Amino acid sequence: MKIGIIGTGAIGSIIARKLRDKGHEIIVNNTSEPLELEKKARDLGVIAATIEQLVKNADVIILSVPTVAIPTLSKSLFQNVSNDVIVVDTSNYYPFRDAEIEELKNGKVESVWVSEQLGRPVIKAFNNLLAESLANGGKETGTEDRIAMAVSGDDENSKKAVSGLISDMGFDAVDAGTLSESWRHQPGTPAYCTELNTEELKNALKAGVKDTAATYRDLVINTFMKRTTAPTHEEIVELNRSLFPLNPKNN
Numbered sequence: 001m002k003i004g005i006i007g008t009g010a011i012g013s014i015i016a017r018k019l020r021d022k023g024h025e026i027i028v029n030n031t032s033e034p035l036e037l038e039k040k041a042r043d044l045g046v047i048a049a050t051i052e053q054l055v056k057n058a059d060v061i062i063l064s065v066p067t068v069a070i071p072t073l074s075k076s077l078f079q080n081v082s083n084d085v086i087v088v089d090t091s092n093y094y095p096f097r098d099a100e101i102e103e104l105k106n107g108k109v110e111s112v113w114v115s116e117q118l119g120r121p122v123i124k125a126f127n128n129l130l131a132e133s134l135a136n137g138g139k140e141t142g143t144e145d146r147i148a149m150a151v152s153g154d155d156e157n158s159k160k161a162v163s164g165l166i167s168d169m170g171f172d173a174v175d176a177g178t179l180s181e182s183w184r185h186q187p188g189t190p191a192y193c194t195e196l197n198t199e200e201l202k203n204a205l206k207a208g209v210k211d212t213a214a215t216y217r218d219l220v221i222n223t224f225m226k227r228t229t230a231p232t233h234e235e236i237v238e239l240n241r242s243l244f245p246l247n248p249k250n251n
């Protein structure tokens, strides 16, 4: 497929490399000047494009930027993009990092808000695994205990297509329902950054509680901010798992 990735940070870069390796044609954009963007694209082994070229030429557009950057995208960016083009949102909202966004602080489902900002439907995916899991946790289809990733949205065919890309990256995809249900894999839920297999993730998605998610999200951040050293990947996964006593992967 022809895949446009907006944002070449931790997540955009990992997705670009992995899907390139699976034979997809990847075009990327970020906020850098053209020469720097070209260099980034060369390093990733993909093609650089302006954001306008990218949205014009991709079958799937993966938006992988901080939440706070989403309202800064041009309101006309997707105006002439066909409805057949799938837009995927990888974002997670962290108030301490992404500024105060009243609607999100008041509980609006994050990807519903993103969809409203862009003025078109989105599929939510690639948000409930840490960069380290995405980079190194992938396994071949059918491998025992393959890590699963949640995918939500309102169009079944789009979810199937994105699930195929998730599998290409080495993960099982679990359909988490409609976009309005996608809070079930936001930060602070049992499905978030807990590295579960398919059955476990299905149960974790069911067990989520919307009203407590923001409190758990902030508890994790505050716990790590009190430390003088950065947490390891294992420590982040362990703390997220420990928030939910029923997590089957708790020690």
Ligand SMILES: NC(=O)C1=CN([C@@H]2O[C@H](COP(=O)(O)OP(=O)(O)OC[C@H]3O[C@@H](n4cnc5c(N)ncnc54)[C@H](OP(=O)(O)O)[C@@H]3O)[C@@H](O)[C@H]2O)C=CC1
Residues within 6 Å of the ligand: 006, 007, 008, 009, 010, 011, 012, 029, 030, 031, 032, 064, 065, 066, 067, 069, 072, 073, 090, 091, 092, 093, 126, 127, 128, 129, 130, 131, 132
């Ligand atoms: N890190 C993680 O473990 C995970 C992160 N996420 C979510 O995915 C998203 C991306 O995360 P991550 O990769 O870590 O973020 P980074 O900060 O590493 O990268 C953000 C990227 O977005 C680009 N960018 C910002 N604004 C724009 C814009 N207006 N137009 C084009 N590009 C833009 C930046 O460009 P430039 O390079 O020029 O600065 C950069 O390449 C976030 O919403 C995050 O919450 C989801 C799962 C896990």
Ligand SMILES: O=C(O)[C@@H]1CCC=N1
Residues within 6 Å of the ligand: 091, 092, 129, 130, 193
């Ligand atoms: O979305 C994010 O940026 C965060 C970082 C740790 C997990 N997800």
